[in-house]
Amino acid sequence: MTDTKVNNMSKESFRRQKSREEMQKQLISFGLMIVLTLVAFAVVAMDTFHKGFVIPFLFLMAIVQAGFQFYYFMHLKERGTGMAALLIYGGVWAAFLTLAGLIVISWW
Amino acid sequence: MAQVHDHSELFPEVMPPEPEKATLEGKNKFFGIWFFLGGETVLFASLFGVYLALKNSTAGGPSSQELFGLGLVFIMTMLLLTSSLTSVYAMYHMRNNDFKKMYLWLGITGLLGIGFLACEIYEFAHYITDYGFTFRSSAFGSAFYALVGFHGGHVLFGICWLTTLLIRNAKRGLNLYNAPKFNTFSIYWHFIDVVWVFIFSVVYLMGKVG
Numbered sequence: 001m002t003d004t005k006v007n008n009m010s011k012e013s014f015r016r017q018k019s020r021e022e023m024q025k026q027l028i029s030f031g032l033m034i035v036l037t038l039v040a041f042a043v044v045a046m047d048t049f050h051k052g053f054v055i056p057f058l059f060l061m062a063i064v065q066a067g068f069q070f071y072y073f074m075h076l077k078e079r080g081t082g083m084a085a086l087l088i089y090g091g092v093w094a095a096f097l098t099l100a101g102l103i104v105i106s107w108w
Numbered sequence: 109m110a111q112v113h114d115h116s117e118l119f120p121e122v123m124p125p126e127p128e129k130a131t132l133e134g135k136n137k138f139f140g141i142w143f144f145l146g147g148e149t150v151l152f153a154s155l156f157g158v159y160l161a162l163k164n165s166t167a168g169g170p171s172s173q174e175l176f177g178l179g180l181v182f183i184m185t186m187l188l189l190t191s192s193l194t195s196v197y198a199m200y201h202m203r204n205n206d207f208k209k210m211y212l213w214l215g216i217t218g219l220l221g222i223g224f225l226a227c228e229i230y231e232f233a234h235y236i237t238d239y240g241f242t243f244r245s246s247a248f249g250s251a252f253y254a255l256v257g258f259h260g261g262h263v264l265f266g267i268c269w270l271t272t273l274l275i276r277n278a279k280r281g282l283n284l285y286n287a288p289k290f291n292t293f294s295i296y297w298h299f300i301d302v303v304w305v306f307i308f309s310v311v312y313l314m315g316k317v318g
Contacts, residue, residue, distance in 0.1 A: 008122065015125050016204065023200050030193045037189065037308075041182055044313045054317050062309040066302045073196050074298045080129070084142035091146030095153030102157030 029072040036061050118284045123205045128291035130284050137288040138295075145299050152303050155258060156310060159251040163315070167246035170239045172315030181312045184227045185304065188263075191220035192301040195294045202290055207282040210290065211274065217297065218270045221263055228260045252311070259307055262300050269293055 040061045043054055071077040076085055117131075124130040129138055163172060198213035232253070235241040243253045270293055277286045 012122075019200065019203060023196075026193070026196050026200075030189075030196075033189060034186075037182075037185055040309060040313060041178060044316050045178060051317055055314055058309045058313050058317075062305050065305045069192065069298050069302045069305070073192055073301075074295050075199075083139060087139075087142045087146040088149065091149035094146075094150045098150055098153040099157045099160075102154070102161055106161035 026072050029068045033065050033068050036065050115285070120284065123282070124284075125203065127202065127205070127282070127284055127287035128199075129288070131288070134284070134288035134291075137292045141292045141295050145295070148299065148303075152255075152258075152306075155251075155255040156306065159255045159311065162247040162251040165247035167248075169245045169249065170241050172248070172252075172311075173318055175235060175239060175241060176312050176315050178312070178316065180227060180231055181308055184224050184231075185308050187220050187224040187227070188301050188304050191217045191224070192298055194220065195297050199291060199294050202282065202287060205282055210282065211278075214270060214274060214290070218267055218274070221267045221270070221297075225260060225263050225267065228256070228263075232257075256307060256311065259300070259303055262303070266293070266297055266300055269296070 040058055043049060043057060049057075070088070075081065076088075128134050194213050194217045198210045198217060201207075201209040201213060241249055243250055273286075273289055273293060277289070280286055
């Protein structure tokens with residue numbers, strides 16, 4: 001076997017190792033997302049907390065879960081995804097303005 | 109003079125580590141899907157905004173507290189969240205150049221999506237037949253079906269997209285031509301789950317709270 005071939009193989013096994021580690025992180029984030037979902041449902045099902053607490057809490061749970069999806073499941077934490085992040089955060093910013101506008105005019 | 113097209117660069121002996129972004133086409137698809145999803149975010153935000161503004165305008169019809177049941181919504185959430193994980197598995201096998209396992213996990217992803225859609229159809233049918241709650245019942249009804257139905261439409265579109273991909277590429281094996289296609293679908297599918305997270309939180313859970 002030539003040196004370059006051996007080199008390529010060790011590179012490949014290193015990449016696979018990295019990939020497996022990444023998969024473990026994704027599994028952990030899946031577990032955390034399940035937990036966040038259970039907590040959100042439980043808070044509503046228990047019906048003991050005040051509305052003023054529950055609603056911001058549910059928002060927070062949803063935003064954290066969306067972050068897990070973006071960074072771990074959609075690979076936004078990998079290198080070379082700056083442009084993708086810019087596009088989606090541009091969308092999120094416009095979405096925030098849209099929501100804020102609609103909510104403010106309907107509450108006034 | 110006719111040009112001879114050489115596509116051999118799409119079928120390398122050793123696959124690169126990120127086959128979905130190894131070609132210009134792949135890079136463009138990655139850019140394109142995120143651009144599209146940025147727009148989709150604004151579109152769904154508009155529907156969420158409309159829903160929040162109109163959710164209490166029930167016109168004497170059933171309210172969100174009377175209608176929604178948490179059990180079915182929980183099942184739907186688990187189905188879609190799990191399908192998000194199975195498509196992560198599919199992309200893991202794509203990067204390891206394992207075509208069969210990628211197909212297996214994409215197939216499971218599709219089945220979970222169909223399960224989700226079946227629950228949603230059951231849910232809507234239940235509201236319409238048992239409560240007489242339709243798109244035309246009230247402003248709340250219109251806003252609810254527009255938002256949740258539009259998401260369901262996205263799931264349906266995703267299932268059609270996936271089915272087409274799986275049939276069209278069944279005999280091709282994995283190469284640099286179709287790897288970006290599977291990856292683009294996978295990113296879209298995760299986004300559909302992100303939207304669902306906000307639907308179950310804002311529409312169903314907050315609807316139960318009042």
